[in-house]
Amino acid sequence: xxxxxxxxxxxxxxxxxxxxxxxxxxxxxxxxxxxxxxxxxxxxxxxxxxxxxxxxxxxxxxxxxxxxxxxxxxxxxxxxxxxxxxxxxxxxxxxxxxxxxxxxxxxxxxxxxxxxxxxxxxxxxxxxxxxxxxxxxxxxxxxxxxxxxxxxxxxxxxxxxxxxxxxxxxxxxxx
Amino acid sequence: xxxxxxxxxxxxxxxxxxxxxxxxxxxxxxxxxxxxxxxxxxxxxxxxxxxxxxxxxxxxxxxxxxxxxxxxxxxxxxxxxxxxxxxxxxxxxxxxxxxxxxxxxxxxxxxxxxxxxxxxxxxxxxxxxxxxxxxxxxxxxxxxxxxxxxxxxxxxxxxxxxxxxxxxxxxxxxxxxxxxx
Numbered sequence: 001x002x003x004x005x006x007x008x009x010x011x012x013x014x015x016x017x018x019x020x021x022x023x024x025x026x027x028x029x030x031x032x033x034x035x036x037x038x039x040x041x042x043x044x045x046x047x048x049x050x051x052x053x054x055x056x057x058x059x060x061x062x063x064x065x066x067x068x069x070x071x072x073x074x075x076x077x078x079x080x081x082x083x084x085x086x087x088x089x090x091x092x093x094x095x096x097x098x099x100x101x102x103x104x105x106x107x108x109x110x111x112x113x114x115x116x117x118x119x120x121x122x123x124x125x126x127x128x129x130x131x132x133x134x135x136x137x138x139x140x141x142x143x144x145x146x147x148x149x150x151x152x153x154x155x156x157x158x159x160x161x162x163x164x165x166x167x168x169x170x171x172x173x174x175x
Numbered sequence: 176x177x178x179x180x181x182x183x184x185x186x187x188x189x190x191x192x193x194x195x196x197x198x199x200x201x202x203x204x205x206x207x208x209x210x211x212x213x214x215x216x217x218x219x220x221x222x223x224x225x226x227x228x229x230x231x232x233x234x235x236x237x238x239x240x241x242x243x244x245x246x247x248x249x250x251x252x253x254x255x256x257x258x259x260x261x262x263x264x265x266x267x268x269x270x271x272x273x274x275x276x277x278x279x280x281x282x283x284x285x286x287x288x289x290x291x292x293x294x295x296x297x298x299x300x301x302x303x304x305x306x307x308x309x310x311x312x313x314x315x316x317x318x319x320x321x322x323x324x325x326x327x328x329x330x331x332x333x334x335x336x337x338x339x340x341x342x343x344x345x346x347x348x349x350x351x352x353x354x355x356x
């Protein structure tokens with residue numbers, strides 16, 4: 001099997017689960033950012049905790065290698081803020097915009113168009129960013145366990161405990 | 176609330192947990208197949224798609240661009256993953272009849288009216304800003320939010336908190352505070 005074929009199959013499962021979890025919709029994304037509907041948060045946090053346990057186990061067995069992204073301060077901070085602002089106006093993130101198209105919300109095509117233009121603009125602006133924002137400070141591909149000076153298992157337990165407590169709060173508040 | 180027709184969806188905890196399983200299986204499968212572990216992500220595909228489109232009008236320009244060259248403009252694993260999301264979402268929405276043609280999101284229409292043009296302009300502007308941000312940060316809620324946090328990466332956690340922080344502040348300006356409902 002080609003890696004493209006594998007990607008397609010994985011994507012079909014991913015899209016199926018995003019749709020079944022009902023997180024693709026504009027109202028769910030905006031409801032989350034307005035702190036009215038926590039469906040997206042519940043979905044993301046449970047995916048993260050389950051994936052975290054499995055991936056760290058495989059990494060410890062040396063079956064897979066991690067591919068962390070650089071903690072480039074300027075890029076992550078300014079980029080993170082810009083992304084969040086655009087997300088709130090557009091109502092989708094890159095993955096969910098296409099999923100929303102799949103479930104018939106054809107207006108998501110405008111979000112996709114905007115993101116394609118944004119990607120092309122970024123490619124033009126890249127040399128300028130490379131010499132400025134992206135050149136401030138780069139801590140490299142660091143992980144939380146190294147920063148906290150402890151083993152991954154401890155961080156996973158703490159992370160999972162925070163997630164469980166947060167979800168318990170959300171469920172209690174709802175009643 | 177926005178979802179009477181949502182009754183037949185799955186619990187977000189269950190669907191999310193299954194995405195966690197998918198991320199693990201996918202890491203294994205890509206390692207086995209290609210010798211290199213690939214992680215779920217989406218935003219780089221927009222760069223490649225923009226590059227592929229731009230190639231049709233100005234191939235030399237794309238070839239000379241550092242960013243396009245570094246991301247390799249081609250249909251790769253992630254590109255097909257993103258294409259698969261459309262198919263998977265379509266299939267899922269047909270199994271429980273939640274597929275719906277929609278001109279303008281209802282929540283948007285409530286606040287800004289039913290005009291498709293107005294929605295289009297803001298969605299395009301939002302998309303431009305969001306994608307510039309995602310590429311600057313090196314990922315989106317899939318790559319940073321899901322995959323980054325699963326790997327306990329510092330950048331993933333910081334990016335996700337900033338996505339949310341900025342998103343919450345801007346959503347408050349655009350749609351009003353949480354108590355307005």
